[in-house]
Amino acid sequence: MDGQGSADAAGLQKLIDIESQKQRFHQAVHEIMDICWEKCMDKPGPKLDAKTQNCFSNCVERFIDTSQFILNRIE
Known part of the structure; x- marks a missing residue:
């Protein structure tokens, strides 16, 4: 070549x-999104209430933190 x-x-x-x-x-x-949806969403509506917004935010942040921790341990 x-x-x-x-x-x-x-x-x-x-x-x-x-x-x-x-x-x-x-x-x-x-x-x-699948994990956090199952965890946080009780009943879909036209808007997310503060409790649901906080749940989604915390869920995503914990997922990212956990993923980062695992990647750091692998390295």
């Missing part, structure tokens, strides 16, 4: 890695 082919392959691999990271991020967001 010549230098150009190698550069093209490296660029393609980088693009694939970026798209994989995006996909993992989107999956994590959906997982967080």
Whole structure:
């Protein structure tokens, strides 16, 4: 493989890695929302009350904190 082919392959691999990271991020967001929805949402309505907003905020923050803790432990 010549230098150009190698550069093209490296660029393609980088693009694939970026798209994989995006996909993992989107999956994590959906997982967080599913978990927090089940935990915090009693009955859907036109607006979120303060209690539900706080529950969602705390749920997401704890999920992020836990994920960060696990990533730090793995490293």
